[in-house]
Amino acid sequence: MRVLLPEARRILANAGAIVDESQEHVRIGPEIVAQGLAQLHASTELIALAPERNVRVGGSHVAIVPVAGPPNVNDQLRGRRPGTLQDFCDFVRLSQMCDVVHLLGPSVEAQDVPVELRHLDLTLAQLTLSDKVPFVWARGSAQVRDCFAMIRIAHGLDEADFRAQPRCWTNINTNSPRQLDAVMAQGIIDFAAAGQLTIITPFTLAGAMAPITLAGALTLAHAEALLGIVLAQLVRPGAPLVYGGFTSNVDMKSGSPAFGTPEFVKASFGTGQLARFLGLPWRGSNATGSAVADEQATYESAMSLWGTFMGGVNVLLHGAGWLEGGLVASFEKFILDIEMLQIMAEVLQPVPATAADIGLEAIAEVAPGGHFFSTAHTLERYRDAFYAPLISDWSNFGQWMESGGRTASQRATGAWQRMLHEFTPPVRDPGVLEAIGAFAEKRRAEGGAPPSA
Amino acid sequence: MRVLLPEARRILANAGAIVDESQEHVRIGPEIVAQGLAQLHASTELIALAPERNVRVGGSHVAIVPVAGPPNVNDQLRGRRPGTLQDFCDFVRLSQMCDVVHLLGPSVEAQDVPVELRHLDLTLAQLTLSDKVPFVWARGSAQVRDCFAMIRIAHGLDEADFRAQPRCWTNINTNSPRQLDAVMAQGIIDFAAAGQLTIITPFTLAGAMAPITLAGALTLAHAEALLGIVLAQLVRPGAPLVYGGFTSNVDMKSGSPAFGTPEFVKASFGTGQLARFLGLPWRGSNATGSAVADEQATYESAMSLWGTFMGGVNVLLHGAGWLEGGLVASFEKFILDIEMLQIMAEVLQPVPATAADIGLEAIAEVAPGGHFFSTAHTLERYRDAFYAPLISDWSNFGQWMESGGRTASQRATGAWQRMLHEFTPPVRDPGVLEAIGAFAEKRRAEGGAPPSA
Numbered sequence: 001m002r003v004l005l006p007e008a009r010r011i012l013a014n015a016g017a018i019v020d021e022s023q024e025h026v027r028i029g030p031e032i033v034a035q036g037l038a039q040l041h042a043s044t045e046l047i048a049l050a051p052e053r054n055v056r057v058g059g060s061h062v063a064i065v066p067v068a069g070p071p072n073v074n075d076q077l078r079g080r081r082p083g084t085l086q087d088f089c090d091f092v093r094l095s096q097m098c099d100v101v102h103l104l105g106p107s108v109e110a111q112d113v114p115v116e117l118r119h120l121d122l123t124l125a126q127l128t129l130s131d132k133v134p135f136v137w138a139r140g141s142a143q144v145r146d147c148f149a150m151i152r153i154a155h156g157l158d159e160a161d162f163r164a165q166p167r168c169w170t171n172i173n174t175n176s177p178r179q180l181d182a183v184m185a186q187g188i189i190d191f192a193a194a195g196q197l198t199i200i201t202p203f204t205l206a207g208a209m210a211p212i213t214l215a216g217a218l219t220l221a222h223a224e225a226l227l228g229i230v231l232a233q234l235v236r237p238g239a240p241l242v243y244g245g246f247t248s249n250v251d252m253k254s255g256s257p258a259f260g261t262p263e264f265v266k267a268s269f270g271t272g273q274l275a276r277f278l279g280l281p282w283r284g285s286n287a288t289g290s291a292v293a294d295e296q297a298t299y300e301s302a303m304s305l306w307g308t309f310m311g312g313v314n315v316l317l318h319g320a321g322w323l324e325g326g327l328v329a330s331f332e333k334f335i336l337d338i339e340m341l342q343i344m345a346e347v348l349q350p351v352p353a354t355a356a357d358i359g360l361e362a363i364a365e366v367a368p369g370g371h372f373f374s375t376a377h378t379l380e381r382y383r384d385a386f387y388a389p390l391i392s393d394w395s396n397f398g399q400w401m402e403s404g405g406r407t408a409s410q411r412a413t414g415a416w417q418r419m420l421h422e423f424t425p426p427v428r429d430p431g432v433l434e435a436i437g438a439f440a441e442k443r444r445a446e447g448g449a450p451p452s453a
Numbered sequence: 454m455r456v457l458l459p460e461a462r463r464i465l466a467n468a469g470a471i472v473d474e475s476q477e478h479v480r481i482g483p484e485i486v487a488q489g490l491a492q493l494h495a496s497t498e499l500i501a502l503a504p505e506r507n508v509r510v511g512g513s514h515v516a517i518v519p520v521a522g523p524p525n526v527n528d529q530l531r532g533r534r535p536g537t538l539q540d541f542c543d544f545v546r547l548s549q550m551c552d553v554v555h556l557l558g559p560s561v562e563a564q565d566v567p568v569e570l571r572h573l574d575l576t577l578a579q580l581t582l583s584d585k586v587p588f589v590w591a592r593g594s595a596q597v598r599d600c601f602a603m604i605r606i607a608h609g610l611d612e613a614d615f616r617a618q619p620r621c622w623t624n625i626n627t628n629s630p631r632q633l634d635a636v637m638a639q640g641i642i643d644f645a646a647a648g649q650l651t652i653i654t655p656f657t658l659a660g661a662m663a664p665i666t667l668a669g670a671l672t673l674a675h676a677e678a679l680l681g682i683v684l685a686q687l688v689r690p691g692a693p694l695v696y697g698g699f700t701s702n703v704d705m706k707s708g709s710p711a712f713g714t715p716e717f718v719k720a721s722f723g724t725g726q727l728a729r730f731l732g733l734p735w736r737g738s739n740a741t742g743s744a745v746a747d748e749q750a751t752y753e754s755a756m757s758l759w760g761t762f763m764g765g766v767n768v769l770l771h772g773a774g775w776l777e778g779g780l781v782a783s784f785e786k787f788i789l790d791i792e793m794l795q796i797m798a799e800v801l802q803p804v805p806a807t808a809a810d811i812g813l814e815a816i817a818e819v820a821p822g823g824h825f826f827s828t829a830h831t832l833e834r835y836r837d838a839f840y841a842p843l844i845s846d847w848s849n850f851g852q853w854m855e856s857g858g859r860t861a862s863q864r865a866t867g868a869w870q871r872m873l874h875e876f877t878p879p880v881r882d883p884g885v886l887e888a889i890g891a892f893a894e895k896r897r898a899e900g901g902a903p904p905s906a
Contacts, residue, residue, distance in 0.1 A: 002821035025821075080850060179821040208824055211815050212831045212838045215806040220816050252835045255826070256847040262799030262840045270804065289845070291853035294860035296845050298748040299793050302755030307800075310763065324850055340752050346715030347760075351723065353668035362664050363673050368455035368478075368632040371661055373708070378665045382705040385665045387715045392742070392749050394709040397533060397777055400744035407747035 005185035036230030058281035067321030075331035083108035116448035138187025142449035192239035200228035201244025245271030259287035260300025265307030272311035284308030335412035458638035489683030511734035520774030528784035536561035569901035591640025595902035622650035645692035653681035654697025698724030712740035713753025718760030725764035737761030788865035
């Protein structure tokens, strides 16, 4: 692989890698990989500001992250537009309110904030509007240091205590094929050194940045992930990592990326197997290539969700709100995804089957052709027997027309507006909030930190 | 159970069941059940008019049936309206054209045809517009006899040869709870005697016609299915059967049936286990409670599909076009479902992983940060490397807006129109077609046959 950061090449060379400095090429042999894998943790506990928000990453747990990374935002009231800090804050609010979202994410770029100050505002928003585990962009050591400092203040920790357990997370992408750029390599080093959670995700679209075959695309992705994993483990053995996978295909007619395809589902199954082969948690995605929060967005996301859940996913990125191949964070799609995620969460609950659950007496009590509405067995249980949907409407056609004849995505607009209206931030120590704000203000006054390696 | 047909009670009494004629109640003990299960077939081959359309029901095979049974039809051009023979024929045409549909179904009621003649028209349409295995309504022995006669003529068989192997199928519903009505009981007897495939499906909505718990609803459904299975096996040991399940929940606020819910998915898993416990193929459903072919219809169907596929379904009813809890057959929903079914079918294809598939040479050939579009490995494979969607649109937002900004369900309207425009019936022996038509004409002249036991 080509590794663009000199410090990363040095670390790998010191471990025995063959490095060609003129080409920036690094070759790591099996013994270096074995060394890198020796102290991996199969699971990690992320510590949140409220203990009930702590998140176990790995094993049979699934941690869900909302949409992450789009430059634009879309909703049915205001249309498609560049993301703002206000939009980012709204996604933090929605993420805080939905129990099925476990970690915060960089849901949309706050393009109205200068890049050298943006990390301060994003971290401040996450630490004040939510008590869930925040995301930190790996956009250079100076920005990362600022964000870590704010999180330390929020938790009331010194640097050594902060390094002892992960309290935030980031995502690292390789520049497939076979390239790790300087900012991303620096991110691996910074997060490993600080003991914070890093997801290492090659983004391998079969036919474009990867071989056109699934076997080839997964092989390339695995090699790239291994380099990132080894680099992190050389910086700090045992650094908390997640094996990321984002393999899909492109439309060979147009070159457009495609998601939620059969190839995406099968790649998810394969990626899960590769992660378990290494003994690491794995990260998948809820993805769609649709330009709008419509039926295609829904079936592609449903396929993605089932593919990743059946593949044994541990961290689901883009869980709610991803649209247009990641170019847009959509408020309506957020609600549609939350409904699907809540259904999945209920599906994973066990089915009780005691004698009382089976209810032979109730079956005997109801005459042939009768109904169970008024049995004691029903009356004891009807309040919470079934999943209560967020936007699903089961009224008949006449009732549905009478109540406005609105589709699910139209009802979703009402749902996110209602939720934002009802939002209240978590109760927090005013002194701590003041200290975080003062830190951000001081750094703003100093000019912040430009994104760089 | 209450069994409303005297002949059925006689058959069960002869096998040792305790029958209370005044109440029409039948109790069958474990030894009668064991006798009924002794000669079950785990799988059956349905014989079609063209050998490549034969369908294996059972084992690891999935046979997909389109929407079955709605009185109404809906599309975005003509709106919601009572079904007609023309609509039924259009669903047969669409079913014939889609490889992912394996069996024909009673996709919509032809309400413009008198009930005593309807079975003749439906069978004629299936036998002339398609070479896939037809459906026969069990609506009384006289109608069933007519339909069997037409299928025998189509295959050129005498009655004994017809009885040797199934060439059509039906679905039997119990009147849950604990009731089997006369028409349905007669259907079990008629189809078993003729050796034709019968799916026996209790329709147990937890909280309404069944206990509010999944364990209770599945227990009731299993008991009802067992009675139907035993009855069929007493009529003819080894009669081809499918264990049907249709357990979901109702909305306890409104009493509306709900589909594609977490409870539906878990009930599918459980029903699959019960069918395998008996050693029978099992039938599930692609269902939704949405009033319109929107995002809710899509996610509920996606949940249903994955629930049934992961539950090991062998016959998927309502595979394409079911809407509004079964009150409507929707042309747009048909297309949306076909897209999802085709994706599922591709997901189930194995992933080749030879050295040529992995393509290490292609990986070595492309420089770091480069692309694979022009490698020999890609050029050899690009034409059919990936699933080609029916209606998915992966163009970016600008292109999508320029091409009309239509949602997937709007594009589906174009798809079904295009398909119906392109339809050509399968090539068939004109003499045979004439003979089937002549039979139907003769029976019409005789007044047909009213639906009854």
